[in-house]
Amino acid sequence: MALAEITGDISSIGYGLAAIGPGIGVGIVFAAYIQATARQPESAGLTRPYLFMGFALSEALALFGLVLAFVFSNPA
Amino acid sequence: MSLQLAPLADSSVPWPPSVEEFFPPGLVGNWVTKFSIMVWIAVAVIIVFFLVTQRNPKIVPNKAQWLGESVYSFVRNGIAKEVIGHEGPRFAPYLTSLFVFICFINIFAVIPGFQISPSSHIAFPAVLALISFGLYWYQGIKKHGLGHYIKTSVLLPAPWWVQPILLPIEFAQILIIRPLTLAVRLFANLFAGHLILLVFTLGGFMLWNAGNIALAAVGVISWGMAIVMTLFEAGVALLQAYVFVLLTASYVQTSLADEH
16 A cells, blocks of 8 residues: 555656755855955955856856756656 | 647647747748747847947937947946956957847747747757856966866865765866856746746636636736736846856956966
């Protein structure tokens, strides 16, 4: 007897898991930028390119998860 | 999944979308897609924009010239000089063209009537990433020579016992990971944005047609969210253009950098 049944695609769950790490990473990147700007307001322009670079590099991992979720999904 | 989406098939919403959607109606030949038309429009608009704004430059610029020059100086000073350094202005024309081009093809994602960006088709970001890949390899080889370039970018100052792990990673970095992430980042951002807009818009239709007054109210909220996400998507489109150009500049900078 089946108590519970789940239908659907496990790759969606995989993408959800894959988004955890980059989510934390992007949070850390922005937290560090806010902290740096609060301590040294005149450095805001200097560190902004690094903010976006760090953001983009961490975000790329989540996007890989999204793409791979589609690659390994079974079209019903 | 197909069962849950059945209300859509009954309604007047064109569902499911198919490959035929990519081909504009009334045009013969399968070599013209909506994406190629969007790219032509973008290129034409960019050419006209820079021709008009820079045709007759004056010392005291008028509004149009000021607009064109501020776009150029944003990339030249904000990205090329900031990231690459004193050799930056050499790359500013290419980086500016790249920035404006990606901005335009991305913004198609939120323009009514188009509502999909050529960047959400992997071929377009892939070609742009290949050009960046060629650019930083060419600049590195031109400056250092092939062997020396690979040595400077792969061999990092680290203890010798870390090198077996580090060398393959760094080698894959310059050969595969950089162009792949460039292409996939741009593609996936715009593709995900398109999906989010679809989820809220079509989700609104499904809730509206659900035959329940409470769910119909949620459907209206869902359409409101679609408008909010459209604005968010416009921000993402411009941000991703900036990020793509920033990373290209940063890769060129590491190619030009001297030994650590």
